[in-house]
Every structure is written in C-alpha cells, then in structure tokens.
Amino acid sequence: MTDITSTPVATAPIPARARRRIVVMGVSGCGKTTIGDLVARELGLPFLDGDALHPVENVAKMAAGTPLTDDDRWPWLATVGSTLANAGDGGLVLACSALKRSYRDAIRALAPDTVFLHLHGSKEVLGSRLEGRSGHFMPAALLDSQLATLEPLVGDEAGIVVDIAAPVNQVLNEALAGVAAVDGSTVTAGDSPGAAGSQPRQFDVDLQAAPFNLDDDAIAWVDSTIAGMSLGEKIGQLFINHNNDYSPEYLDGVLDTFHVGGMRYRPGPSAAVQEHIRYAQSKTSIPLLVASNPEMGGAGSCDDGTFVSTHLQAGSHPDKAIARQMGQVAGVETAALGCNWAFAPIVDIHYNWRNTVISTRAFGNTPEIVVERAKEYFDGISESPTACAMKHFPGDGMDERDQHVVTSYNTLGYEEWNRTYGHVYREMIGHGVQSIMIGHIGAPELSRHFRPGLPDRDILPATLAPELLQDLLRGELGFNGLILTDASQMIGLTQAMRRKDLVPATIAAGCDMFLFFRNPEEDFQYMLDGYKSGIITEQRLHDALRRILALKASLGLHRKPSAELVPPAESLGVIGSDAHRAVAAAIADKTVTLVKDTAGNLPITPETHKRIRLYGISGGADFTRADPLAYLDTVKAELENAGFEVHLFKTADQREAAGETGVNFMSVISEEATGDYADKYDAAFVFANVKGFAQEAAIRIKWSTPMAAEIPWYVTEVPTVFVSLNQPNHLIDVPMVKTAIHAHAGSPEAIRATIEKIMGKSEFQGTFNENVFCDSFDTRL
Incomplete structure (x- = not known):
C-alpha cells in the first residue's frame, strides 16, 4: 500500500457544487x-454510518467472524449508492469500507459525483485500534483479510488519502483540504457555513x-477511543445499568453484552460494594462512571455509610457550612467505595407543601x-474525585405529584x-456542575415559549422534549456538560x-445517557x-x-490503570x-427545629413529667423493606437513659402479632381513651x-384504624409533644398538638439531640419556612 498523506488522486478537479456526496472509506x-462525522459537521452535512445499511444476514455473518462474499455485498452497495443519490439538497457524508475498485464503481454507478476519502493506516496502528472491540461486526482477526482485499484509489477516481497516524484534528484538516482540492472549493476546518469553527451551534x-x-x-483520548469503538459499544455507552446482583457472572453478562458506559448498584455493606465496583472496572476497557445517591452524606451509597443530614436539614440553620460538610462526607465515603459520580445535589425548590417527594x-x-x-454541597463533595449530577431539571416542587408514579x-x-x-x-452551571439529571416533569408554559401553539396533548416530560433540553438548557442556559435521564422505569416517562419509541427518543431529544434498563x-x-x-x-x-467520555476524562479515569480505579480495601x-x-x-444539634410550643409545654424533664406515653407512627413498610418502626427502640432507650x-x-x-387474642381497634380505643x-x-x-417515597403521589399520616387510639385526642389531657423524624408538613394532620418539633431524621444523633432539647438541656437552633403550616390557620394554634 502506498504511504500517502493528504494526497488528492483525482485526475482533475470536479467543479464546486451545492451538493456534496462523500464516502469515508x-x-x-x-x-x-x-x-466522517467531523467532516460532516464542518461541511454542514448529515452523516450516516454505512454499517447501518447492512441487511441482518450480513450483520449475522460478520458478527460470527465470517467474511462477506461479493454476492453478500452487491445489494448493500446498491443501497449505499441509492442513499447517496437521494441525499438532500446539501448532500451526505457516509462511512463505507469500499475496499475494492469494483465496490466504488457500484456506488458511483448510482451516485456518479461521489468523492472518496480514504483513511489510510499501517497494520500496527489499525491493529491497536481494533483491540478490545468485542462487540464490533469486524473482529480484529479479519484485519489481514481486509488489508489483502483493499485496492487503493487510483488516478481516475475522485478522492483523497489521509494518514490516520496523525492527531484527529490534523487528520480532519487534511481531509477537508483534500476534499476542497478535489471539488474545487476552499473549505477548511472552521470556515464552512454552519461549521463548528465559525458560528458554533449552541x-x-x-x-x-x-x-x-x-x-x-485528554481530547485525543476521547476522540481516539470513539474511533476505536464498535457500533454496539457506542450504543452501550449511552446506558447506565442498575446492578441488581453482586455476582461476577452478572457483571460479565452486563459488560460483555451491553458495554454500558456507567452503572449504579444496589446498596449493601461497604466491603461488598467496593469489591463489586472493583470487579466491574477490571472487566471493561473503557472506565465506568460509577454513580451513587449521596443525598444525605455517605448513607444511601452503602449500608454502613454516615447519615449526615437531609437537604432540608442542611437548609434549616443559618450556617451554610452544614451543606458543605454533608458534601465533604459524601465525597470521602463514596470515593472510598470507588464511586466517581454523585446523583446530587438536588436543586428543586419546595414551593408546594403538598409535594412530598x-x-x-x-x-x-x-x-x-x-x-x-x-454550591456549598458541590464544593464539599468536589474535594474528592467526584462529578455531580444535579437534579431534577426543569424543577420539581410546583406539582403535588410524584414523577415516580x-x-x-x-x-x-x-x-x-x-x-x-x-x-x-444558571448559577450552578456557572459554578461548574458537570452533569444534569432530567426529571420526567413537563413544563407546559416553557414548551410553548419555544413552540408557540403546542397543544396540551403534545406536552412531554422534559426527558423527551427537545425544546427544554436543547433550546433552553443547551441554548439559553449554555450548559455544555452531560445530560442524563432520571430512572427510565418511572411512570412519569x-x-x-411506547417503550420502543421513548428509549431512542430521549437521546434524540438531547439526553446523553439513559438511566437504567427495564x-x-x-x-x-x-x-x-x-x-x-x-x-x-x-x-x-x-x-x-x-x-x-469527556466526563470520564475530566475525572482523570483515562490516565489510571483499571487496578487503580478503586481504592484499596483499607480505605473503607x-x-x-x-x-x-x-x-x-x-x-x-444545630438543626432540630421547634416549629411551635403555643401552650408552653417545654421543657419536659423526668423531674416534672416522669411517666411518658410513647406513640410511634410510620407510613408502613416501603420498597426498602426496612422496619418502619425500628426507630422506636432508639427513642425508648434514649428516653429511659x-x-x-x-x-x-x-x-x-x-x-x-404478639399473640394477644380478643383485641380489636374498638377495644383498644376503649382501653386507651379513659378518664x-x-x-x-x-x-x-x-x-x-x-x-412512602416513590410509591404514592402524596404522603400523609395513615392511622392504624378509624378513630385510632394513637391520634392525639390526649392533647386535652396531658402535655403532648409531636416529633417528626422525616416529613416537615405533618401539622395538616395533627393541628391539635401545641408542641411540634422537626428533628429531620430518625438517626440516633437526631433523636438524642431532640430529647436533650425537649428537656431544656440545649437550645433549639433550627429554622423553618412557612410550608410547615400547610396554608391552614389551625396548624398555627
């Protein structure tokens, strides 16, 4: 093969024309x-991979390592030629191997003005790029066969040869210069109408x-990695898998079959989680983005992680550093596991008190x-090697419903x-957030701003709405980072x-990654x-x-051997x-909040009120299967201590359930409510x-029975203190209580701090907003 770099081989220039047909071979x-894609961008043309035009029979043969015969190729080449011939007004750039002169003649027979751009490389360069392309139609073992088949362009063929050993940008510039020389135009990178270098599309x-x-x-790594990927590997990079199994066999199946770009795992003990991530990173040639949900610190990323605070808790005290501390602990603990991507912070605004999600x-x-x-959370977690995905664009908190259902x-x-x-x-994008998770949340007025007259039936959740993802988020807000969907099983999507339509539609609309297979x-x-x-x-x-790949490179994953992508076990x-x-x-201690004490019940101490009747209320077991009343053991023990x-x-x-007989809700009411x-x-x-998170569209207290004995009828009998360990808006259901406390969490630390403040041993420092009163006058009494 002749070693030619950026060499036109046409015998005479083809006159410059409005329509270009280019085959990258x-x-x-x-x-x-x-x-091919980069050339198409610079020329303002669409691009098509010719592999997508192969009939299924050809694909099956190539995947099995069986070379195609010419009889296999002629119908495909006819499709390639007709596709070029029927290209739109501007033309088309199409990738096609076109190894033989006869193949190129077959294409030219249907599209005579086609220009061929031959990307030439040595066997060593080509072989290195084929390594690891497990999902490609063309196994590396067939490279010798292809090189033997290749018939280089000759003098009577309109074309250009470019050596691929150079950096991608240089290859692109040489390709454009060669195309310009062949067709008589003067286009170079960045100069063409609509090209990325002149007026970049938003x-x-x-x-x-x-x-x-x-x-x-790093840019060279991104581009060369993409260049070496098969179509299957490219499609796989779009997916973030939810790992429901820790076994190596499970991961082998996911990674070998689907080539996913990222994963999130089912939380478990930290040692098991870390080993799971270590194995996953060892099995893939392109480093994985490994995500967790560190919304509350290390909790949620593994069973033994530290619960630091909720978002609301971090906003319920004048000290903004609380949010930074939450982020710092989240970053340190998740990085120790081997995670590199945080699905946080949450930047929704809680305008509607009825919105409980x-x-x-x-x-x-x-x-x-x-x-x-x-910003504080982001700065804290960014002290560790972690990228953030803030959520949920275009913003939750207006509707009272839950996009999960x-x-x-x-x-x-x-x-x-x-x-x-x-x-x-705008503020968070300017602050450097790397990725944004899109909610399955529609925004009718925003969509109609960009698509005037859009009927109600065409209002789609943001994950499927290009006007929200592209016109607004990419265009007006100028977000250059990665966009991912929220979980794809959520009914909001x-x-x-239909599933077969929505899966590709999310990417077409502007999302870059798709969260979870169904x-x-x-x-x-x-x-x-x-x-x-x-x-x-x-x-x-x-x-x-x-x-x-840029997000991975920004984390330095491309520079690390797979064995160093996950810290050693002692880091746990x-x-x-x-x-x-x-x-x-x-x-x-800072954030336990006294919402009201209108009867002056506090402080309550063992000296003044020795005997305490303790009631526990839960929403019942949720998808986590955790005991919803387990916290009562901690409360009881702390009170007794x-x-x-x-x-x-x-x-x-x-x-x-404890074995008692002859009891029912009426008998319990009769026993409890006595004079x-x-x-x-x-x-x-x-x-x-x-x-009740993610299982119902609204969360309210559900009492054990009608007229249940635990409902605070007893406020007229003894001083009563209502403590919420989660939701801030329970006063709508217990307006009769005169002393209400929001402890924010059922953690031992929060329970201990609450009891100390009930006894007057420390001051309440937490703050609250008007949502706690649920727009009702009686909740303030």
Whole structure:
C-alpha cells in the first residue's frame, strides 16, 4: 500500500457544487465514523454510518467472524449508492469500507459525483485500534483479510488519502483540504457555513470549556477511543445499568453484552460494594462512571455509610457550612467505595407543601437558599474525585405529584421560571456542575415559549422534549456538560409513549445517557434500532459519546490503570467513622427545629413529667423493606437513659402479632381513651417517621384504624409533644398538638439531640419556612 498523506488522486478537479456526496472509506479500525462525522459537521452535512445499511444476514455473518462474499455485498452497495443519490439538497457524508475498485464503481454507478476519502493506516496502528472491540461486526482477526482485499484509489477516481497516524484534528484538516482540492472549493476546518469553527451551534460540545476543561491529551483520548469503538459499544455507552446482583457472572453478562458506559448498584455493606465496583472496572476497557445517591452524606451509597443530614436539614440553620460538610462526607465515603459520580445535589425548590417527594430533599422554598446550599454541597463533595449530577431539571416542587408514579408538571411561566428555577440552574452551571439529571416533569408554559401553539396533548416530560433540553438548557442556559435521564422505569416517562419509541427518543431529544434498563435486551435493541432508523442521528450519537467520555476524562479515569480505579480495601475505614458521626451529631444539634410550643409545654424533664406515653407512627413498610418502626427502640432507650419511665403504645395489629387474642381497634380505643389517662401518664410523646417515597403521589399520616387510639385526642389531657423524624408538613394532620418539633431524621444523633432539647438541656437552633403550616390557620394554634 502506498504511504500517502493528504494526497488528492483525482485526475482533475470536479467543479464546486451545492451538493456534496462523500464516502469515508477504509478498513475496520481506521476511524471512518469519527472522521466522517467531523467532516460532516464542518461541511454542514448529515452523516450516516454505512454499517447501518447492512441487511441482518450480513450483520449475522460478520458478527460470527465470517467474511462477506461479493454476492453478500452487491445489494448493500446498491443501497449505499441509492442513499447517496437521494441525499438532500446539501448532500451526505457516509462511512463505507469500499475496499475494492469494483465496490466504488457500484456506488458511483448510482451516485456518479461521489468523492472518496480514504483513511489510510499501517497494520500496527489499525491493529491497536481494533483491540478490545468485542462487540464490533469486524473482529480484529479479519484485519489481514481486509488489508489483502483493499485496492487503493487510483488516478481516475475522485478522492483523497489521509494518514490516520496523525492527531484527529490534523487528520480532519487534511481531509477537508483534500476534499476542497478535489471539488474545487476552499473549505477548511472552521470556515464552512454552519461549521463548528465559525458560528458554533449552541448544542455542540466544547471539550476545552467548562465543565470538562480537557487538555489536548485528554481530547485525543476521547476522540481516539470513539474511533476505536464498535457500533454496539457506542450504543452501550449511552446506558447506565442498575446492578441488581453482586455476582461476577452478572457483571460479565452486563459488560460483555451491553458495554454500558456507567452503572449504579444496589446498596449493601461497604466491603461488598467496593469489591463489586472493583470487579466491574477490571472487566471493561473503557472506565465506568460509577454513580451513587449521596443525598444525605455517605448513607444511601452503602449500608454502613454516615447519615449526615437531609437537604432540608442542611437548609434549616443559618450556617451554610452544614451543606458543605454533608458534601465533604459524601465525597470521602463514596470515593472510598470507588464511586466517581454523585446523583446530587438536588436543586428543586419546595414551593408546594403538598409535594412530598422533595420536601426533605430540597434545601428550601426559595431559589436563594437552594443556590447557596447547593454550591456549598458541590464544593464539599468536589474535594474528592467526584462529578455531580444535579437534579431534577426543569424543577420539581410546583406539582403535588410524584414523577415516580405519574408525570408531574412545573407550571410556571417563562419569566417566572427564569427568576426562580432558571436562576438556580444558571448559577450552578456557572459554578461548574458537570452533569444534569432530567426529571420526567413537563413544563407546559416553557414548551410553548419555544413552540408557540403546542397543544396540551403534545406536552412531554422534559426527558423527551427537545425544546427544554436543547433550546433552553443547551441554548439559553449554555450548559455544555452531560445530560442524563432520571430512572427510565418511572411512570412519569413510561406513560408518555411506547417503550420502543421513548428509549431512542430521549437521546434524540438531547439526553446523553439513559438511566437504567427495564429489560436489557429490549432496551439495547430499541436504542440500536433508533440509531439505524435515523431517530438518533450520527451527530447526536457522536455528541453524546464525546460528553460521556469527556466526563470520564475530566475525572482523570483515562490516565489510571483499571487496578487503580478503586481504592484499596483499607480505605473503607472512613465509612461510618467516629469523625463523620461526630459531624452528624453536631449538625443534628444545630438543626432540630421547634416549629411551635403555643401552650408552653417545654421543657419536659423526668423531674416534672416522669411517666411518658410513647406513640410511634410510620407510613408502613416501603420498597426498602426496612422496619418502619425500628426507630422506636432508639427513642425508648434514649428516653429511659435520660431518666424517663416509658410506656409504649401498641396498636391492635401489633398486639395480635404478639399473640394477644380478643383485641380489636374498638377495644383498644376503649382501653386507651379513659378518664384516668392523666393519672397514668404525665406527658405524651408522638414520634412520626412517615416516608412512602416513590410509591404514592402524596404522603400523609395513615392511622392504624378509624378513630385510632394513637391520634392525639390526649392533647386535652396531658402535655403532648409531636416529633417528626422525616416529613416537615405533618401539622395538616395533627393541628391539635401545641408542641411540634422537626428533628429531620430518625438517626440516633437526631433523636438524642431532640430529647436533650425537649428537656431544656440545649437550645433549639433550627429554622423553618412557612410550608410547615400547610396554608391552614389551625396548624398555627
């Protein structure tokens, strides 16, 4: 093979024309897709990978390592030629091996003015690029066969040869210069109408700019990695798998079959989690983004992680450093596990008190408090090698519904949204956040701002709405980072359209990664079919891949051997450490909040109110399967340690479960509500830990029975203290209580701090917003 670099081989220039037809040719591994896509961008043309035009029979043969015969190729080449001939007004750039002169003649027979761009490389360069391409149609073992088949361009063929050994940018410039010489134009990189170098389209990724800030070496890694990927590997990079199994066999199946770009795992003991991540990173040639949900510190990332605070708790004290401490602990503990991606901070604004899915997961009910605390969290977690994905664009907290179970809506108008949620996103984007998780949340007024007249039936959740992802987030907000969907099983997404349509539609709309398979084989095929049918364009796929790999490179993952991507086992000592629990205890002490004490019941001490009737309220078991009343053991023990005499109330169901007979809810009411209640007890404490997250569209207290004995009828008999360990808005259901405390969490630290403050041993320091009164006058009494 002749060693030619940027050499036109046409005998005479073809006159410059409005329509360009360019075939990027060469053997497998030469970078046809990468260079072809870049050339297409600079020329303002669409790009198509010719592999997508192969009939299924050809694909099956190549995947099995069986070379195609010419009889196999002629129908495919005819499809390639007709596709070029029928290209739109501007033309088309198409990647096709076109190894033989006869193959190129077959294409030219249908599209005579086609120019061939041959990407030439040595066997050594090509071989190195083919290594690890396990999912490609062309196994590396067939490289020799392709090189033997290759017939280079000759003098009567309109074409250009470029050596691929040079850096990608140089290859691109030489390719454009050669094309210009062949067709008589003067186009070079960055000079063409619509090219990325002159007037960059607002959606193009800039790897040198924030939040990636990559150097030349990192950019070269991104581009060369994409160039060496098979189509299957490219499609796989779009997915973030939810690992429901810790076994190596499970991971082998996921990584070898689907080539996923990222993963999130089911929490477990830290040692098991770390080993699981270590094995996963050892099995993939492209480092994985490993995500966790450190919304509350280390808790949620592993079973033994430190609960530091909720978002609301971090916003419920004047000290903004609480949010930074939460982020710091989250970063240290998740990095010790081997995680590198945090699905946090949450930047929703809790405007509607009835919205319970984010009530404890929002820093507050104003954009100012959300921005201030989100920046602190981001700065804290960024001290560890961690990227953040803030959520949930375009913003939760307006609707009272939960996108896990129904599509919810942000109904603000364009101007008001910009003053509130838009302000938050602009500030955080400017602060350097690397990725944004998109909620399955529609925004009718925003969509209509960009698509006037859009009917109600066409209002889609943001994950499927290009006007929100591209016109607004990429365009007006200028976000250059990675966009990912929220969990794809959520009904807020799945009610919008058929699964086979919505999977590729999320990427086509502007998302770069798709969070969680429902059925791996189906979803992968849906995404692949979406690419082959043109729903996902080559440019959109290439942009998504560049952002995915750029996020990995921004974390330095490309520079680390796989054995160093996960810390050693001894690093786990920081998880749940005494130092981190001390941080949690100090925050609990600061943030336990007295919402009201209108009857002046406090303080209550063993000396003044020895006998305590203790009631526990929960929302019942949720998807975590944790005992919803386990916290009561801690409450009872802390009260007894403080010197109280504790009498624990049990419902009829609890008594029957313990073996008692002849009991029902009416008999329990009769026994509990007696005239001598105040003779038996000096005070009543009600501790509520009501969650129900992601299972219902609204969360309210559900009593054990009608007219249940635990409902605070006894406020007229003894001093009663109601303590919420989770939701801040329970006063709507217990307005009769005169003393209400928000402890924020059921952690031992929060419970201990609450009891100390009830006894007057320390001051209440926490703050609250007006949401706690639920827009009702009686809750304030």
